[in-house]
Amino acid sequence: MKPMIGITMGDSAGVGPEIILKSLGHAEIHDICCPIVIGDAKILERAKAFIHSDLEIRSISTLNQAEFSPNGINCYDLDLLPKHLPIGQVSAESGHAAYKFVEKAVKLALNKEIDAICTAPLNKEALHKGGHTYPGHTEILADLTNTEDFSMMLSAPNLRVIHVTTHVGIIDAIKMINPQRVYEVIRLANETLTRAGIEQPKIAVCGINPHAGENGLFGYGEEEEKIIPAVKKAQAEGIDVEGPLPADTLFFRAVRGDFDVVVAMYHDQGHGPVKVLGLDAGVNITVGLPIIRTSVDHGTAFDIAGTGIADERSLVEAIRQAVGLVPKGKE
Numbered sequence: 105m106k107p108m109i110g111i112t113m114g115d116s117a118g119v120g121p122e123i124i125l126k127s128l129g130h131a132e133i134h135d136i137c138c139p140i141v142i143g144d145a146k147i148l149e150r151a152k153a154f155i156h157s158d159l160e161i162r163s164i165s166t167l168n169q170a171e172f173s174p175n176g177i178n179c180y181d182l183d184l185l186p187k188h189l190p191i192g193q194v195s196a197e198s199g200h201a202a203y204k205f206v207e208k209a210v211k212l213a214l215n216k217e218i219d220a221i222c223t224a225p226l227n228k229e230a231l232h233k234g235g236h237t238y239p240g241h242t243e244i245l246a247d248l249t250n251t252e253d254f255s256m257m258l259s260a261p262n263l264r265v266i267h268v269t270t271h272v273g274i275i276d277a278i279k280m281i282n283p284q285r286v287y288e289v290i291r292l293a294n295e296t297l298t299r300a301g302i303e304q305p306k307i308a309v310c311g312i313n314p315h316a317g318e319n320g321l322f323g324y325g326e327e328e329e330k331i332i333p334a335v336k337k338a339q340a341e342g343i344d345v346e347g348p349l350p351a352d353t354l355f356f357r358a359v360r361g362d363f364d365v366v367v368a369m370y371h372d373q374g375h376g377p378v379k380v381l382g383l384d385a386g387v388n389i390t391v392g393l394p395i396i397r398t399s400v401d402h403g404t405a406f407d408i409a410g411t412g413i414a415d416e417r418s419l420v421e422a423i424r425q426a427v428g429l430v431p432k433g434k435e
Contacts, residue, residue, distance in 0.1 A: 106137050107219035107430040108167075109423055110212055112205040113143025114224030115231075116185055117198045118404025119414035121151035124224055125159060125177070126416035127423060134174040137427050140167065140218060142209045144201065145181040147189065154412040167217055182208060191410040194227060199234030202226040203244065210248040213395040220396035220426040221245075224419065227404045239271035242390050245397055254392035255289050257296065257365070258374060258401055259425065260381040263358055264365040265374040266293045266391065277370040278312060278326065286334035286367070293365045294343045296391045300429065308354055308363040309335055309347025310373060316348040331369075387422045389429075396429045398422040 111127075114120035125148065128139055141148065145163035152159065160176035162169075170178040184201040203226075212218045223241055231238060238244045246254045257266040268289050269277040290307060297305035309331060310316075313323035320328075331348040338345045347367070355377040358366045368374025378386050378401065386401030400418040408414055 107427055108138045108140060108217075109426050110180075110209040110218040110221050111139055111141050111419075111423070112209050112221065112223045113141060113147065113202070114205070115198050115202045115227040115404045116144060116147045116189055117191055117193055117195060117230070118225060118227060118406055118409050120224030120404065121148050122154055122409070122412060122414045123400070123416040123419045124148070125151055125155055125157045126414075127419045128177050129157060129159060130420060131174050133420065133423055134172065137423065138170070138172050139178070139423070140170060141177055141179045142182070142205050142212075143179060144183060144185045145179040146183075146187050147185055148177065148179055150187070154410055156412070167212070180208065180212075192406040194230045194233065194406075196230065196233040196235070199227065199230030199232065199236065201234075203231060203234060203236040206241065206244055207248060210245065210395065214249065219430045220398070222419070222422050222426045223397065223399040225400055225402060225404045227406070241388075241397075241399060242270065245390055245393055245395075249393050249395060251393050253288055253292070254390060255292050257293070257389040257391050258378040259387045259389060260378045260401075262361070263355070263378060263381060264297075265368050265378055266296075266365055267371065267374050268367065268369050270371050272371075274370060274372075281312065281326070281330045281369055283330060283333040283337070286331055287337050289367055290334060290338045290343060290345050291341075292391050293367060294338075294345075296389075297364055302364055304344050305364040306362070307338075307343065307345040307365055307367060308349055308358060309345060309367040310351040310354055310369050311348035312369050314352070315350045386418060387425050389425065396426055398426040398429070 149161050162178050163181040209221045269280050312326045317323050317327040327348045388399040388401045390397045
């Protein structure tokens with residue numbers, strides 16, 4: 105049986121509904137999985153006009169009501185939003201609904217009713233206005249699954265990046281980096297890629313300072329204090345890891361094929377190189393959770409919401425990768 109993938113609608117005032125409709129218009133997606141949209145059916149119905157879609161929207165309240173075919177979409181309808189929700193605007197209603205879509209998806213995944221979650225983008229300001237003060241999807245998922253040891257991995261053509269810190273300011277990020285956290289992220293990267301079928305993954309770890317500190321020339325010994333003990337601990341356990349290495353050349357080497365994954369120390373250090381390779385190709389994977397979760401690596405794009413021009417390729421790739429992470433035997 106093909107895996108069942110729950111696709112959360114994200115912030116309904118953004119491009120989420122449009123890219124979901126576009127993605128599920130690809131016959132390939134229906135060939136590899138049974139998609140279930142978790143959101144609001146009337147918002148999906150409205151978005152059909154934006155992209156001139158003739159897909160049938162099937163509103164369901166239980167998964168056993170789903171009927172799978174390439175010409176229709178099953179929407180697990182939480183019916184949380186007004187029919188005329190403003191498009192392209194931050195609102196508490198859409199922020200709260202985005203949270204509830206994820207909450208429902210997590211419950212279904214924990215109960216083994218769906219095999220993986222793929223998330224459309226949410227808006228952090230709207231999320232906070234809706235009463236849910238999380239930095240983003242990753243932290244919501246960790247909280248809902250009672251997970252303490254987790255990280256964000258970005259995947260793009262020829263490059264994977266996993267983060268030690270993510271949605272915090274640079275000064276706070278440096279304070280938060282410590283040998284235990286760096287070791288945990290190295291271990292998570294190794295476990296994730298091993299499960300994905302890569303035998304003895306090659307892992308590279310970024311430094312914090314320019315030139316990875318250059319033996320104390322830059323910074324205040326952060327590499328020696330925060331990173332080197334973690335790398336040595338992982339190496340002692342047989343993990344193939346190298347670092348800290350200068351970030352300015354490391355990403356070139358990783359894209360060239362020298363490494364299977366790069367451990368980045370903070371948000372922009374890791375996100376920048378991935379996004380240079382193309383916003384339409386990046387996928388966000390949360391590792392360390394008891395469930396599978398992938399996501400687009402772009403935002404809600406309020407400025408183009410409702411125009412029908414949003415590119416669905418990142419979501420298509422996120423669905424593909426979610427399917428690829430489901431244990432064999434579910435396909």
